[in-house]
Amino acid sequence: xxxxxxxxxxxxxxxxxxGFQFLDMKxxxxxxxxxxxxxxxxxxxxxxxxxxxxxxxxxxxxxxNFYLDNGKxxxxxxxxxxxxxxxxxxxxxxxxxxxxKGYKWPKxxxxxxxxxxxxxxxxxxxxxxxIFYQTPEEYKRIxxxxxxxxxxxxxxxxxxxxxxxxDNWWMISEVFNTVILNTLGFKKIIKxxxxxxxxxxxxxxxxxxxEWKILKNxxxxxxxx
Numbered sequence: 001x002x003x004x005x006x007x008x009x010x011x012x013x014x015x016x017x018x019g020f021q022f023l024d025m026k027x028x029x030x031x032x033x034x035x036x037x038x039x040x041x042x043x044x045x046x047x048x049x050x051x052x053x054x055x056x057x058x059x060x061x062x063x064x065n066f067y068l069d070n071g072k073x074x075x076x077x078x079x080x081x082x083x084x085x086x087x088x089x090x091x092x093x094x095x096x097x098x099x100x101k102g103y104k105w106p107k108x109x110x111x112x113x114x115x116x117x118x119x120x121x122x123x124x125x126x127x128x129x130x131i132f133y134q135t136p137e138e139y140k141r142i143x144x145x146x147x148x149x150x151x152x153x154x155x156x157x158x159x160x161x162x163x164x165x166x167d168n169w170w171m172i173s174e175v176f177n178t179v180i181l182n183t184l185g186f187k188k189i190i191k192x193x194x195x196x197x198x199x200x201x202x203x204x205x206x207x208x209x210x211e212w213k214i215l216k217n218x219x220x221x222x223x224x225x
Contacts (some may be wrong), residue, residue, distance in 0.1 A: 003093045004110050006143065008082050010074060011113040011130075016063045018130060022119045023047050028174070028198035035118040039134060040066075068118055077114055077133045084139050086188045092144055094146065095185045099218055102159055106154040112143060122146050124153060135201050141193025144186065155218070165225060172225060175201055181207045 023043065024033040037043045042062060049055040067074070108127020115130035120142055129146040131139060153173055156165075165172060178197035180186055186195075197205050203225075211224045217220040 002105070003089065004105050004147070004200065006089075006147075007109075007111045008078055008085075009111055009113055010067075010078065012063060012067050014113055014130065015067075015115050015117060016056075016060050018115065018119055018121055019043075019063060019117050020059055022117065022121070023055075025061075025119075029200040030198065032119050039118060040116070048210055051215075063116065068125050070116070071079075074114060074116075077136065080136055081112070081114065081131070081139045081143075084136070085143055090187075092147070092189050095189065096148070098181065098185075100151060100155060103151065103155055105151055108150065110150075110198055112146070122149055124150070138193045141181065141190035141195060143182060144175050144190050145195065147171055148180060152176055156222075159219070160222065165222065168225070171201065172222070174198055175205055178205050179212050182209065183212070 019036065021196060022036060023046070025196070031213055033043070037047070040062070043059075046055055046062070048057045049058060106127065111128040113128065114131045114133040116133060117130075118132040118135070120130055120132060127150050129142075131142045152171070160166060170223045174197065178195050178201070181190060181195035208221070208224065211221055215221050217222075
């Protein structure tokens, strides 16, 4: 399996787009707007604006000003995440190969964008994602989390034929990540970060973690959902 070279960048316009989108998003028992407001209290007022264009204008102005005021800090965080990942990437790809047995990584850009918002979305179509810049202790975990999504979902799409599993692809991918990132090899890589999973998935995570300890085989493990 050839290792992927991840690029780390800033993207202000993407922050605007995702900030606008996540102000209205709740999923898996998580209200993403609350996480945004915790770090950016003025977003509470922006969230209440009913007119979408006015809401966009206010959010866009806020993001522009934030980047102006915090640009140096964000550049410093870029350096930190690059150095943190460089120390564990070899071990990460070795652990991934133990699971996927030489399966090729799907084609993509593989760019990680630091974000001012605590949402951490991924974009499967081009293999890019965002990481909240103010949580450096979580950098390695989130990079590992998103990279696992990219290879798992490609494998899942090409190797699974059961419709019941296809209908639950998002839940299955999140459960897979939580189970795998809590195995010993990956816990060493992502520390001090901790993979907790979505609250709504707690019971199935516990059950599927037990199945993984027994099977340690992805194809067989998927049949247990």
